[in-house]
Amino acid sequence: MFDSGIGGLTVLKEVRKLLPNEHIVYLGDTARVPYGNRSAAAVTRYSLENARFLLSRGIKMLVVACNTSSAVALPVLKKRLPIPVVGVIEPPSREAVARTRKKRIGVIGTRATIASRAYERTIRRLDPSAEVISRACPLFVPIVEEGLEADAIAGLAVDKYLNDFKRLSIDVLVMGCTHYPILEPRIRELLGDAVYIVNTGKETAGEVREVLEKHGCLRTSGRGGCDYFVTDAPDKLSDLGSRVLGAPLKKVKLARLETTPAPTRA
Amino acid sequence: MFDSGIGGLTVLKEVRKLLPNEHIVYLGDTARVPYGNRSAAAVTRYSLENARFLLSRGIKMLVVACNTSSAVALPVLKKRLPIPVVGVIEPPSREAVARTRKKRIGVIGTRATIASRAYERTIRRLDPSAEVISRACPLFVPIVEEGLEADAIAGLAVDKYLNDFKRLSIDVLVMGCTHYPILEPRIRELLGDAVYIVNTGKETAGEVREVLEKHGCLRTSGRGGCDYFVTDAPDKLSDLGSRVLGAPLKKVKLARLETTPAPTRA
Numbered sequence: 001m002f003d004s005g006i007g008g009l010t011v012l013k014e015v016r017k018l019l020p021n022e023h024i025v026y027l028g029d030t031a032r033v034p035y036g037n038r039s040a041a042a043v044t045r046y047s048l049e050n051a052r053f054l055l056s057r058g059i060k061m062l063v064v065a066c067n068t069s070s071a072v073a074l075p076v077l078k079k080r081l082p083i084p085v086v087g088v089i090e091p092p093s094r095e096a097v098a099r100t101r102k103k104r105i106g107v108i109g110t111r112a113t114i115a116s117r118a119y120e121r122t123i124r125r126l127d128p129s130a131e132v133i134s135r136a137c138p139l140f141v142p143i144v145e146e147g148l149e150a151d152a153i154a155g156l157a158v159d160k161y162l163n164d165f166k167r168l169s170i171d172v173l174v175m176g177c178t179h180y181p182i183l184e185p186r187i188r189e190l191l192g193d194a195v196y197i198v199n200t201g202k203e204t205a206g207e208v209r210e211v212l213e214k215h216g217c218l219r220t221s222g223r224g225g226c227d228y229f230v231t232d233a234p235d236k237l238s239d240l241g242s243r244v245l246g247a248p249l250k251k252v253k254l255a256r257l258e259t260t261p262a263p264t265r266a
Numbered sequence: 267m268f269d270s271g272i273g274g275l276t277v278l279k280e281v282r283k284l285l286p287n288e289h290i291v292y293l294g295d296t297a298r299v300p301y302g303n304r305s306a307a308a309v310t311r312y313s314l315e316n317a318r319f320l321l322s323r324g325i326k327m328l329v330v331a332c333n334t335s336s337a338v339a340l341p342v343l344k345k346r347l348p349i350p351v352v353g354v355i356e357p358p359s360r361e362a363v364a365r366t367r368k369k370r371i372g373v374i375g376t377r378a379t380i381a382s383r384a385y386e387r388t389i390r391r392l393d394p395s396a397e398v399i400s401r402a403c404p405l406f407v408p409i410v411e412e413g414l415e416a417d418a419i420a421g422l423a424v425d426k427y428l429n430d431f432k433r434l435s436i437d438v439l440v441m442g443c444t445h446y447p448i449l450e451p452r453i454r455e456l457l458g459d460a461v462y463i464v465n466t467g468k469e470t471a472g473e474v475r476e477v478l479e480k481h482g483c484l485r486t487s488g489r490g491g492c493d494y495f496v497t498d499a500p501d502k503l504s505d506l507g508s509r510v511l512g513a514p515l516k517k518v519k520l521a522r523l524e525t526t527p528a529p530t531r532a
Contacts, residue, residue, distance in 0.1 A: 030304075032297070032298055037502070041498075042297050042499075139408060139419065142405055148405070157419060233308075
């Protein structure tokens, strides 16, 4: 499983809960976080480098626990990797379509995710009658990374980006960025209980189980575990990671990726 | 001249104003921005890669227009490069020491810059009796990059990080990050006119002229110009750059750096 930084830990948490016997290798690309404002070419290149590192650790399946990467690099990853690849766009999209009554679904994410229109395309493919209203919330990631989710600044940012959704009367919101669950209480405060907020981590965990079952490689016994790698500043992941997971995160190791100046084909 | 992103354009602007006959090659490392929360090892590695690219363009002197990089990588750059290197820490520090009456100087910057204590060391070396009060303002860069300097969020962030300075009665403030001048009106609103705000770009431009004069390679005639390079998303620099420079910024090119997995020596 990889993410651009710590956000993917919200997915890891749900996968561990659902699949406690599996061993997870987590890679946070903290040397190049955030992906959300970068070009599709750069995100694809970084995603391939991350995948190569994880392959070298002997993984049997890849979870792209980063929305930006799932939105722009998933087809390339699926094509080039010899193992099953699951992203974080399809699972919450399916849940959103199943939950909406008004057929009005809100989607929030980084600039790159929203610009990719990946959620819009996925949701409309699943239900052509659904209307998708998308908003980029570029300040949410730094607010979460700085631990300011309880600060007045977080409230102001939530209001700035999401106030419109009230008027537009959506009934389902997809948090299209793995950092955003940290802000869920503030978002719920603004939108109220009438809006169903999709939990991407939980939906993705369900998909991971399905895929492992289908490929006959689901572990149902034995003790699972986690290896944590980052590409820069292991101490920072320990601190923030503990906050996300609600438990101390120990032994974070530094990963040395083989970087390439440009994708050979993309 | 290089910066992690667009912030260095505030320095470029002042250098162009003071030295209109010089030709500047600007490199924004937008593929890896921001440097402010990364480790010293990563920032040093990225700085060397940037410098190598600029050397290949035939520069006669290097301006490290990034505070984080100046704070942690300047000694390595000075040691390894065959040309004069100027950073953005020393020039404003000298001005701060010259301006303060109360001998109480405030310094703001990214986490990495503040953690490096580079300003503190430089100012105390210039005037051992000066007291330096430092604050990391990690949300300022994303606020500026998102163009939210006039938003209520900017006011709240300025108040959050700088309100303490009023009580601590500093009389000089060093904006130790090249992005921060964009927030100067909001900072001035809070701190009032009694606090002198040092203009890093202007002070650095003065130093650049001195160094070029000393080395006998100052251009005093002929038309100057600028080449703009970024490591990702050239369009984004065009937009934000125009806002910083107050004039359209055209022909931004993509730079392909030779990256290395880790520094050979550092």
